[in-house]
């Protein structure tokens with residue numbers, strides 16, 4: 209049972225100690241003046257105070273190891289513990305990135321295999337494991353598209369077409385790469401509006417950037433036609449692969465018509481994420497773009513005595529490095545382990561169950577929570593509902609999400625897709641790792657909340673009731689960054 213004592217942060221007592229520092233057995237050394245501080249009010253605490261404080265803080269977290277975490281577009285699946293065992297093997301964890309090649313053959317063999325698995329799963333030809341996150345993968349892919357056009361002497365292509373349902377990182381990455389973003393509207397079924405697409409197609413199109421399934425949780429019904437139209441005017445098609453959890457072993461972006469995609473390994477292939485990293489966003493491309501990939505990439509070479517060795521390789525027209533060293537290697541080990549653990553059939557089951565679970569929720573909830581696109585269609589791995597409950601006009605999506613915390617669930621994604629597309633959006637992604645019992649408890653809670661919204665809306669407005677802090681300003685910390693601590697006695 210959790211402690212019922214209030215959470216107190218000021219626990220310091222002058223003179224209290226948590227560790228015993230032995231007498232110094234080395235000569236004293238005068239610190240440089242800029243490192244010296246007269247008053248450094250470090251907290252003074254015993255070990256037990258520190259242990260309890262942080263353990264209690266961790267218990268306040270609605271984490272995926274504690275409860276269902278249906279945060280749409282984030283794929284908060286259970287992270288198998290065997291991944292952690294593999295990533296902690298000293299042969300992986302204790303390597304130095306500058307070690308001689310012959311001493312790290314096992315590690316780069318793993319990277320080589322992972323490159324091949326990711327190419328196979330996406331139906332692509334070549335992969336770079338460098339990018340450190342999904343957004344950096346996007347930026348990488350866009351730089352590759354630009355480099356390809358530039359290498360052909362085609363300098364007119366300055367436009368990136370992006371559906372209005374795209375993740376916010378898509379227009380941001382395109383703008384960072386110096387492109388002009390053109391927003392494409394969606395049609396009533398949640399697909400890209402083909403007429404709007406046609407209207408923007410000309411020789412200034414660098415490419416189209418699209419997520420499939422899109423952020424309404426819907427499969428783009430005309431995706432092959434969309435790819436064909438973009439290719440017809442010489443543009444390339446970029447796939448934001450963050451939603452690959454819906455497609456593993458079922459559909460390959462490369463066969464559908466995509467030229468470049470990035471993966472979110474930390475989402476689809478299970479690394480704990482959500483606190484800001486580390487992530488991994490490998491980029492996979494068709495053969496005609498392989499020379500532009502950021503290196504170093506691993507390749508296999510045959511030695512004279514018939515052995516296979518693995519070595520680094522910089523593609524001839526590479527856009528360069530995206531980061532120091534070789535990507536977030538620990539995440540690569542976890543993704544590799546996850547893929548080997550599941551195998552081809554297992555990965556297909558992952559996606560089938562992810563889609564089944566989302567549809568189960570959609571079917572159980574849509575009579576209370578409108579499903580603008582799900583009314584007439586099955587969803588993929590996530591369902592986009594609306595926090596608009598009949599008979600409860602004052603209740604909004606945020607109230608529903610906060611009340612869900614009282615029932616012990618992490619809230620779904622709120623207000624994404626954007627309110628202009630889906631007012632009061634609740635994007636729910638259960639993932640494949642939730643059991644039917646948990647899905648039922650979640651749906652039961654959502655249905656009870658809908659009833660509460662009609663009978664006692666003030667209960668929702670005042671929620672969460674069991675959290676130590678109530679409604680936080682979720683953006684202030686990002687908008688008013690304070691990166692250094694202000695000492696109390698200043």
Ligand SMILES: *Cc1c(COP(=O)(O)O)cnc(C)c1O
Pocket residue numbers: 281282341342343344375377419448450451472487488489
């Ligand atoms: C999560 C996500 C991203 C960004 O990935 P990061 O690893 O957080 O940078 C991009 N697109 C979509 C659709 C996503 O869900």
